[in-house]
Amino acid sequence: MATTTEAATTVAAEAAKAAAEASPMSQFQIERYIPLNLFGYDASFTNSALAMVLAAAICIGFIWYAMRHRSLIPNRMQSVAEMAYEFVHNIVKQTAGEEALGYFPVVFTLFMFILVSNLIGLINIPGVSHYYAPFTSTSHIIVTFALAALVFVGVTIIGIAKNGFGFLKLFVPSGVPWPMLIILVPIEVISYFTRPISLSVRLFANMMAGHTLLKVFGGFVVGLGLLGGWAPLIFMVPFTGLEVLVAFLQAYVFAILTSIYLNDALHIHH
Amino acid sequence: MGPEAARLIGAGIACIALAGAGVGIGNIFGNYLSGALRNPSAAQGQFGNALLGFALAEATGLFGLVMAFIILYSK
Numbered sequence: 140m141a142t143t144t145e146a147a148t149t150v151a152a153e154a155a156k157a158a159a160e161a162s163p164m165s166q167f168q169i170e171r172y173i174p175l176n177l178f179g180y181d182a183s184f185t186n187s188a189l190a191m192v193l194a195a196a197i198c199i200g201f202i203w204y205a206m207r208h209r210s211l212i213p214n215r216m217q218s219v220a221e222m223a224y225e226f227v228h229n230i231v232k233q234t235a236g237e238e239a240l241g242y243f244p245v246v247f248t249l250f251m252f253i254l255v256s257n258l259i260g261l262i263n264i265p266g267v268s269h270y271y272a273p274f275t276s277t278s279h280i281i282v283t284f285a286l287a288a289l290v291f292v293g294v295t296i297i298g299i300a301k302n303g304f305g306f307l308k309l310f311v312p313s314g315v316p317w318p319m320l321i322i323l324v325p326i327e328v329i330s331y332f333t334r335p336i337s338l339s340v341r342l343f344a345n346m347m348a349g350h351t352l353l354k355v356f357g358g359f360v361v362g363l364g365l366l367g368g369w370a371p372l373i374f375m376v377p378f379t380g381l382e383v384l385v386a387f388l389q390a391y392v393f394a395i396l397t398s399i400y401l402n403d404a405l406h407i408h409h
Numbered sequence: 410m411g412p413e414a415a416r417l418i419g420a421g422i423a424c425i426a427l428a429g430a431g432v433g434i435g436n437i438f439g440n441y442l443s444g445a446l447r448n449p450s451a452a453q454g455q456f457g458n459a460l461l462g463f464a465l466a467e468a469t470g471l472f473g474l475v476m477a478f479i480i481l482y483s484k
Contacts, residue, residue, distance in 0.1 A: 164482065337468055337472075340468070340471070340472055340475060341464065341465075343475070344468070344472065344474055344475045345467070345471060348471060348474055388460060388463075389464065391460065392460070392464035392465075395457070395461055
């Protein structure tokens, strides 16, 4: 009697583990590939770190490989690299002006890194996913918060370095009668400090929600099998296209908001 | 009502915030379309602003979704 109950509990435990592994949230699980302990901090090389290394390698490798001839009349691959460059260049020039083009490399790096990180999580190569399931490093709030904190702290330092204490004029809109200023200035200060939160949570929530929805509908396709699986599949195909669009859009919005905050810091007079 | 049931109900109620996201996004693109039908030549230049407005409106809805996930999955 004891052995059958033990067998039943192990079967139930294995079923629960299998269900947890197949759940839509299991794709965000961090797995350590190379455990590493650095002064008491867990600095293991995880699948998130691998995804970030891959994103950086793809960005650098793509631009380097596309521009290796540097011909005046671009071939196809160089055209794509030039399109990406021109796209971000126009964003920075139109929102922050010509003199902010010194900060263009940061905005371009942010744009390309976020775009490639978002897209990496959508590509599933059969056979490889047994060892390394596709992982979106930007679907973790800590990664997007690091990027948003970089932008926020950097823009604040740039603003203070350029304007000194005149930087505080950012919170005082011009042409407002002084009784309203008493209410308006705290609101402006609070809304300034919610910038990194909104920047990071926007990217994180879009990535997590989108990829979770993809996994849920993928589960429907497999669950309904050969006879009924075509119905969710018909929805999945345009929805995956929407997720690719959202990946582009979130990278674009991050870049353009960075440029807008830079413009606010560089040109304080409203 | 145990904590697990309350967790599920709370996550469901928190998702009502996404209605605001839907209304906001529809508002932005509806105004963009009506403006584009009046002035088609100026429409392409403002498409970038339309996408920026869409992302900002969706962000507030997704803040609610993040609260729903926090309620659902925190220990």
